[in-house]
Structures are given as C-alpha cells and as structure tokens.
Amino acid sequence: MELSRRDLLTASAIMLMRPMSSIAAPTGAHLAAPPLAGGTEPMLLCWNENPYGPSPAARAAITQSIADGCRYPDDENPRLVKLIAEKEGLRPDHIVSGTGSGELLRALGLLAAREHGEIVAAEPTYSELTGYAQHAGATLKWVPVDKQLRHDLSAMQAAISANTRAVYICNPNNPTGTMVDSAAIAAFVAALPDHVTTIIDEAYLEFVEGAPSSASLVAGPKRVVVLRTFSKLHGMAGLRYGYGIARPEVIEEISAARMTTPNIFAVRGAIASLGDKEFLADCRRRIVASRTRLTAELARLHFPYAEPHGNFVFFDTGVPIKQFSEFMRQRNILVGRRFAPYENWCRLTIGTEPQMDAFIEGVRAFRASPAKAA
Numbered sequence: 001m002e003l004s005r006r007d008l009l010t011a012s013a014i015m016l017m018r019p020m021s022s023i024a025a026p027t028g029a030h031l032a033a034p035p036l037a038g039g040t041e042p043m044l045l046c047w048n049e050n051p052y053g054p055s056p057a058a059r060a061a062i063t064q065s066i067a068d069g070c071r072y073p074d075d076e077n078p079r080l081v082k083l084i085a086e087k088e089g090l091r092p093d094h095i096v097s098g099t100g101s102g103e104l105l106r107a108l109g110l111l112a113a114r115e116h117g118e119i120v121a122a123e124p125t126y127s128e129l130t131g132y133a134q135h136a137g138a139t140l141k142w143v144p145v146d147k148q149l150r151h152d153l154s155a156m157q158a159a160i161s162a163n164t165r166a167v168y169i170c171n172p173n174n175p176t177g178t179m180v181d182s183a184a185i186a187a188f189v190a191a192l193p194d195h196v197t198t199i200i201d202e203a204y205l206e207f208v209e210g211a212p213s214s215a216s217l218v219a220g221p222k223r224v225v226v227l228r229t230f231s232k233l234h235g236m237a238g239l240r241y242g243y244g245i246a247r248p249e250v251i252e253e254i255s256a257a258r259m260t261t262p263n264i265f266a267v268r269g270a271i272a273s274l275g276d277k278e279f280l281a282d283c284r285r286r287i288v289a290s291r292t293r294l295t296a297e298l299a300r301l302h303f304p305y306a307e308p309h310g311n312f313v314f315f316d317t318g319v320p321i322k323q324f325s326e327f328m329r330q331r332n333i334l335v336g337r338r339f340a341p342y343e344n345w346c347r348l349t350i351g352t353e354p355q356m357d358a359f360i361e362g363v364r365a366f367r368a369s370p371a372k373a374a
Helices: 005-016 056-064 077-088 101-112 128-135 153-159 182-190 215-219 248-257 264-275 277-300 321-329 353-368
Strands: 095-098 118-123 139-144 164-170 197-201 223-229 242-245 312-316 345-349
Touching: 056 264, 077 095, 077 242, 077 264, 095 101, 095 248, 101 128, 101 164, 101 197, 101 223, 101 242, 101 248, 118 128, 118 153, 128 139, 139 153, 153 164, 153 182, 182 197, 182 215, 215 223, 223 248, 264 277, 277 312, 277 353, 321 345, 321 353
Parallel strands: 118 139, 118 164, 164 197, 197 223
Antiparallel strands: 095 242, 223 242, 312 345
C-alpha cells in the first residue's frame, strides 16, 4: 500500500503530538550510547535533557513545517527574536540567536582567544566555551569551586589580570547544580575592570521558579553577556536554538563570530514553545518533584550531594565514577561522565518518574552491594 504525502504528515503529527503522560523514555537520541545485552536501549540519565520533550504546541509547529523544510527561516527568525526581546523587556538589538547557546559560547570563546587572551572560569564547570577557546589559543585560569561546590566569586575576582578577556559563570552551574545569588553576581561584575566581559550562562535558570536573571546587568556600564537556551526546559536539545542578551555593540561582535543560523524547525518550534506556558510549568513541576525525591533518598542513604538547582543532581558515590557507572550500566542506566577533580561524583539527569524509580532502586542496590567497597 502506498501512502500519500498527506497520510505521512498526518501520521507524523499523531506521533509527535502524543500527550506528555504517554511519552516514554527517549530512545535512540544519542548514537554514542552503548546498547546493552540483548539490544535493550539504555535509559539516558547522562545528558541533562528534558525527558518530556518539546511541548505539544512545538511538536505541531515542527510537524507542519516539514513541507517547508526547503525554505530558509531568515524572514521568520526576526519574529522570534522580537518575541524573546519582549519577554526580556529589551529591544531586539539586544538579542543574538544561535544554533543552541553552544554556538554562542564558542563564538564568545573565539572572541576571548584573540591575541591569546585569558579566560577565568570555575572548576568544574561546563566546558564548551573553555574547550573551544583553548583550541583557539586562549589561556585558561581555573578557580576551584568553594566547599559548597558553588562559584567562588572572591577567588575568581582575585584571579583577574591585565590579560583577562572574559570571566565565565554558569549559573546554575553544570555539573554541580549549585547557584550563586544574582546580587552577588552584580557586585562581582561591578568590581571588574572595563576590559573584561562577564559571560553568564543561564541554561538551567528556568528550573528555578522565580529566580532573578542577571540580564538586567547588560544595561550597566560593564560588558555582560547572558545566555539562554531552548535545549533544557523547552525540551528542544536536538533542534538547537539559543540566544544571547547584551548591549547592541557586543551583540554585533558575537553575531560576526557565529558560524551557522538556526533551522526552520527550531525557529517555529521555539515560537510555539514560548506560548505553551502550561506545558513548561508542568515540566518544571515534575522535574523539581523528582529531583526532591532523589535528594531525599540520597540523604537517607548517606550520599553527600551538592544543592541542586537544575534538572540534575551531583552526588558523591564514594567510589570512582567508572565503577559506579558500570554498576548502573548493568541495570540499563547511563549516568554522567567523570568531572575532574571530583573523581567519585556522579551527575544524574532527572528523568521521567518511571526512570527515577529505576535509578532509585539501583542506587539502593549499589549501597547494599559489597562491590561498592571494592
């Protein structure tokens, strides 16, 4: 039997618009994920993805855009930029879009690396900016997180030199999940030399309901860039749309350093997702509830953990992470990779409720297993 184009689009729409309660654990999202015995797909609790995926409105918009996949979204992206600017209370010339905030992090790393510039960053933190900048010739100055695994802003301030071109603050931080107060960041920025750009990565801020953003700092006298993404709460990691907030002259610099432009599915999906506030609130509620449930169980089992503010938890397994990862892999669960210098710590992404059931059962078994002391 041959299917018409209309039949194929209708079938795709039905699959993409399933209600959230029916969405199973994502499968096949990462080709690098090793299959287990018998070919069973593992539970991916390792990439900080939103397991509930894009909103129903975004799915519908993406599906309806399949026929327009031959079109460039150049005339539509400005509409999305305008919506984002309105949401942030700024003019569109304060916004730059990218194929995920990752592209903008790389562009900023490239800018900071000019003439072998220096970047100050916490250790550990998200490495896309620092890794790319180092490849481009930047010098990195690492500042260990404090005893609570938060950014040590005083130590970062002391690390600033005449060669420093940028300071990177991931807030909430990845992989620790900890957060520093926006007032503390504002005081930190105010004390910086004028030649330093503060890059504040707020990829996970939307999981902290009511938390103030540092976006207001871009209107001040210092060079500040705030980054956001549709990859986390919006569940669009595979579609790639992010944006930066800064003064217009800084926006022009970042725009000139970009390498690609967002695709039509990302643009239309993001426009629709912005309007689906009920879905976003429900995702946040479910993820935070599961996160609280996990930390309560970790406390009961006496696993130390950092105070989480994102869609993941960073905790001390008590053994090298490779050993813990292998234990969980045998239970069909993939967990976060090694984050030096925290060799025993695991970053665990919050999954669906059934996935969290499976992980909590696994961590209980690990605690009771003699193998943990090997």
